[in-house]
Amino acid sequence: MNRIQRTFARLREQGESALIPYIPVGFPAAETSESLIRTLCESGADLVELGVPFGDPLADGRVIQDASTQALANGTTLRACIEMVARLRPSYPELPFILMGYCNSFLAYGLERFAADAVEAGVDGLIIPDLPSTMADPWVEIFRPHALDLIFFLAPTTSEQRAAATMSKGSGFLYCISVNGVTGEREKLPQELPAFLKQARAATDLPLCVGFGISSEEHVREISRHADGAIVGSALIRVIQQAAPDQLEGEVRSYMQRLKNATKPITQR
């Protein structure tokens, strides 16, 4: 079992679902990025999704696009993201780190070289929103020998046939998109979500994690009833943007702890 599998196995035993925060590396500032990520690691994150900033992030909404632009302006590169994981790894030996970025960043680095460097640094998996399973065979071939999980998306629009192919190629977990749309906070979860997750559950043994539009404890609690994890990106970035600099880590910690609490069974809350 790798780190991601061990994490989900442990959570399943505890009856909890995973809380997965997303944050671009180098955001909001190059100097504070590492300590902010450490705060996430220490305040309830079960897996951490680190954003590799890209200037034209098509699957993301305004909040993540702006945060990525800021991270790029702070000089963040893919190499810097790998180095960040290498620095974090000794402190958190069991915490899975997943890099989320767009195809061209990895291509420009060189896929073989990236896979080797990423694994050496302690990266566990990859989320690449513009790499659908249909296009991914050459990538899977390169990443699999390195035991690097390639995490695919399942959308409400994904056909049954495609879903089967996606599940067979993916590893780590399945990223279930809650709505048709780009990332960003939304008030309510769609009504169709439980049925969509139930269908996915019947078709795969991979853990199901839900992202896009997840922002509140209620959302996380609801998702925990139907899935194995909740991914929170834009809402977390908003908390960071709105916090006073001297209260940043405190605000992030308390937001994370509230969300983490919502992933636990009622008796433990």
Next chain:
Amino acid sequence: MEGFYGKYGGAYVAETLIGNLEELEREYLKVKDDPDFRAELAKLLKDFVGRPTPLTPLHAISAEIGRPKIYLKREDLTHTGAHKINNALAQALLAKRMGKQRVVAETGAGQHGVAVATACSLLGLDCVIYMGAVDAERQAPNVQRMKLHGAELHLVHTGQKTLKDAISEAIRDWITNVNDTHYLLGSAVGPHPFPNIVHDFQSVIGLETREQILEQEGRLPDCIVACVGGGSNAIGMFSPFLEDEEVRLIGVQAAGKGFDTDKYAGPLIKGRPGIFQGAHTYILQNSDGQIGKSHSIAPGLDYPGVGPQHSYLKDIGRVEYTFIQDHEALHAFEYLCHKEGILPALESSHAVAYALQVAATMDEGQILVVNLSGRGDKDLSQAIEALARLKEKEASVS
């Protein structure tokens, strides 16, 4: 349908869009050879667009250069003034067949936006256009036209505020409204099946040219020149000649203020392969894979990527890709106006400028065809200002 030209192309998009792309491919394959659809489209192209467009011999310029016979394929004479209407109308018709009532589109120079707004108005579809704020400023008359045709216009203030950012926003809109919306992509770029579809719907340019030159000259041209931004007019013109090895095909990209400055486009010259906006293709990018800034005086050529088929044609050497700078395009713009009474778009002026250079190397009796992809009304004030500045600069240097 394959989705790849060699290693280029593909559909590198968010999972949410895959269902729509599959549906689009299915529906497109259905209408592709459907005689009813083709007849309806042909009728609209004839009665509404004004096809076939003429193949005009340039007597004065040919006489002055004294070498090949030069012809212009007159896409500037289509309704709305550019080749963009061929694809816009055809895709709008396809959208209607697919039962989509809402169309989103991006526009750079405004010509595609105007064409889409026009087609939607004709066919009774709701129309939403995304346009970079910078482009909207330099193409004000087209902004007014789109609004008059009832389009809802969204100015894009992110990134460089030009075509690439407008495409990103249009794709985001599409991801959010996948069920009732068709994304009417305006160039031979983006994820499969768009490059195929646009290639097909623009091939009318080359097919007509082929027929017309055979009728007027009794043989195929020796050389064909077209400008390449995303590359839709060029692929439409080149496509029926790809198998004719004796026809030299030249695609002209925009070198802006020159490759030794930081203001240029021309990904086929200065870019390298990567994945951008849904396709594997040549793109301007830095060493980290971030998409490069692009510049051209012609908004339609100001794009850091290019259609994947062009990338393939470059690699196999079937098409020669070269470049023209802003100032050369401006001189060609003025020259064509003076000599032949034809006002070319700044995009097309790049093709004209390079064609004049090639003509000087060709022999008497040879035939050169230039695709005049659009007319220059939209560029008038910008071109006149730029020409005045250019002449001032040239006068001070000499």
